[in-house]
Ligand SMILES: Cc1cc2nc3c(=O)[nH]c(=O)nc-3n(C[C@H](O)[C@H](O)[C@H](O)COP(=O)(O)OP(=O)(O)OC[C@H]3O[C@@H](n4cnc5c(N)ncnc54)[C@H](O)[C@@H]3O)c2cc1C
Ligand SMILES: Cc1cc2nc3c(=O)[nH]c(=O)nc-3n(C[C@H](O)[C@H](O)[C@H](O)COP(=O)(O)O)c2cc1C
């Protein structure tokens with residue numbers, strides 16, 4: 001069995017699956033049960049300053065988006081940071097860490113954006129035995145209106161400044177959690193790095209309204225007839241998170257900065273994808289909230305089976321493996337030619353590929369008598385739409401054409417690698433000559 | 434071919450060759466990848482799932498289904514085998530409609546449970562194509578004798594070997610497997626699956642099977658207790674209940690289990706003789722299997738006759754429906770009173786019954802069914818037993834009363850007489866033996 005032990009910025013855990021700072025990690029009861037279920041670590045629900053804790057709404061704080069069969073695909077929330085007293089949280093953190101020394105326990109923090117506040121909170125958590133801190137610069141609602149969370153996370157200078165304070169007043173490893181509610185994710189990551197952060201984690205939740213009630217005309221979740229935008233998470237946000245992780249992993253400025261990948265991790269495969277794109281570990285919230293703590297067992301067995309099959313002996317063998325293959329569009333091989341192919345034995349004759357291609361693509365699928373669907377190579381541009389809309393996995397595949405073959409659509413021979421930068425249609429390419 | 438469905442008497446070759454192939458092919462064909470994906474996607478991953486509770490071996494069903502859904506069927510198989518080393522056979526033979534699938538919340542919601550049994554088969558079939566996944570703990574030097582190579586004995590032996598003990602299995606029959614090999618309906622475990630599964634199970638090492646050795650005839654319990662550190666009895670039920678009706682010894686009258694065992698051991702189904710008019714007496718799975726397989730062999734008329742009401746039959750609704758779909762007639766509330774024939778079986782006479790406060794009584798009205806073959810399927814019972822064992826009703830008590838001797842499976846009380854129950858009891862006995870040996 002592959003060894004899933006992970007060392008993330010010096011913080012060791014028996015596996016790379018941590019629970020993200022959120023309700024699953026809000027209290028000792030939860031975290032103990034999470035550890036019993038097998039989670040490798042937790043980032044404790046974000047702590048605020050000393051003093052009266054924040055309050056939450058007393059009506060629904062979640063909204064959701066479902067797929068077929070009411071599968072939860074996206075969750076949105078208007079919850080704030082912990083609403084429990086600081087001392088209670090600190091006492092519990094200390095006890096849990098003492099009883100579970102082999103698990104990672106990181107404290108998430110969000111306090112007002114002044115040096116004193118950060119110095120004070122760091123002193124208070126000093127003797128909990130926690131393995132590190134995560135700076136929550138990501139929460140998109142409630143806290144940002146108070147000048148915290150995403151309000152800081154959207155201003156790279158603030159990130160750098162706060163990170164510097166944290167590194168100055170604490171010996172703990174420091175992870176900066178990034179908000180995705182920003183145009184270019186590399187900027188806050190660079191700021192965190194300049195401030196001395198040991199790692200970044202991303203993504204926090206995305207500004208969203210999940211639905212509108214068409215009887216009361218209020219956004220969901222609705223509190224007494226009104227609604228506020230909330231933070232979106234769950235499987236639906238994974239593609240956005242993957243891209244942001246990859247951007248940081250491959251950018252010259254931030255390359256090598258450790259990343260904790262967050263956003264829609266639900267199965268071992270999601271986790272492996274984040275890791276291949278450069279995440280040293282992953283954090284999970286919605287999957288645990290949807291299926292319970294036990295869901296980690298599938299992640300553990302799946303990742304170890306995958307690693308065994310690939311001959312990987314440690315998670316380090318996987319981390320970053322896909323990063324070199326993330327490139328810019330202009331470097332893609334324009335001489336790579338593929339054609340869709342429909343497996344007639346697997347086809348159930350629903351015709352979705354035909355509708356998609358005929359109505360919205362390139363009219364490259366024939367519908368023969370008897371509902372036989374066949375690709376016309378002379379029209380197929382290999383866009384992949386038919387593959388994506390087909391309900392049967394692997395029924396339609398993309399078959400690359402061999403070098404030297406003639407593409408019946410263009411009449412051109414498939415030749416060696418060449419990209420847009422040298423393409424005759426590219427005015428810039430000509431200029432360069 | 435000279436015989437047909439209409440040929441009187443008990444004769445082979447009633448059907449054209451291709452009919453046998455069709456009739457004895459896989460009763461519930463395996464799911465392909467796509468079907469498995471769709472079926473697995475239906476599981477809700479329930480908390481403290483009722484299906485787990487309903488499985489006698491407590492397989493973590495939501496977990497293994499999730500592992501299938503995420504493309505790791507081998508991990509799914511591990512989850513299954515961790516609890517039930519004969520998960521492959523159980524996937525084929527468990528009456529899931531009264532076990533896990535009955536408890537599925539989607540049965541409540543839609544009347545259509547997640548297809549747990551077929552998904553279990555998908556995972557185990559996939560992983561059995563690979564190497565045996567378990568290895569042995571460091572050897573303890575302890576030796577355990579297991580008597581009976583049925584599901585109980587095999588499950589016990591595997592778990593013991595895994596814990597580092599050496600195991601010798603004594604089996605009186607020629608082949609291991611117990612009723613998996615000699616009892617289960619042939620269309621439930623096609624392709625010699627029972628032997629393939631035994632071979633796969635033995636690949637863990639440390640288990641020696643000695644066939645043709647019978648406890649009581651070739652070796653005594655006393656000797657086993659003296660020679661081994663512990664003994665497990667997984668004897669099954671070697672005896673068969675008698676009808677106690679006149680004419681029971683006429684030719685053509687046979688125990689259903691013997692008919693089935695013969696059928697399982699004859700790969701050329703066309704060579705198996707079967708009656709034109711077949712009567713099966715009983716109300717359980719054995720009765721159904723004998724009746725259905727008689728039909729599949731070409732019997733023209735097959736009737737199951739059960740002495741109580743249909744709701745009291747121990748064959749599940751699903752099994753009963755299966756029999757009826759195969760063209761078997763089920764007659765209830767009728768008990769055999771006489772078997773008529775002159776040299777050969779001709780007719781069976783039944784009395785109608787009613788069930789009242791005082792139990793079952795006959796109404797006095799009788800009828801006769803034409804029969805050239807009669808199968809008795811009114812229950813099995815323990816065979817001859819060594820002295821000193823405690824009893825639990827008609828069975829061996831799970832606490833055998835003899836130091837160093839454990840028992841499980843059909844020969845003991847507790848739980849239904851099912852493959853899966855035998856596996857659970859064999860496994861648990863192995864853990865108890867292990868705990869006691871390692872003190
Ligand atoms: C016809 C039929 C159909 C069935 N169909 C199903 C089904 O579809 N699904 C299901 O779940 N269950 C089914 N069952 C029940 C199931 O087969 C049994 O519950 C299960 O096999 C019990 O396992 P066991 O190990 O206790 O006993 P067995 O399978 O009976 O194995 C006992 C073994 O011990 C050996 N043995 C006995 N005495 C001695 C001795 N003195 N010395 C040495 N060896 C000895 C026997 O030869 C045998 O190999 C069926 C049973 C029958 C009879
Ligand atoms: C109800 C809820 C509360 C959350 N609270 C916090 C928080 O206090 N601090 C924080 O850093 N992130 C918080 N998050 C964000 C999660 O930690 C995580 O970044 C996000 O949900 C994306 O991961 P997921 O798709 O696995 O849920 C919260 C998320 C949810 C759903």
Ligand code: SF4
Nearest residue numbers: 058059060061062289
């Ligand atoms: S999950 Fe349901 S029952 Fe539990 S606190 Fe929330 S609304 Fe109440």
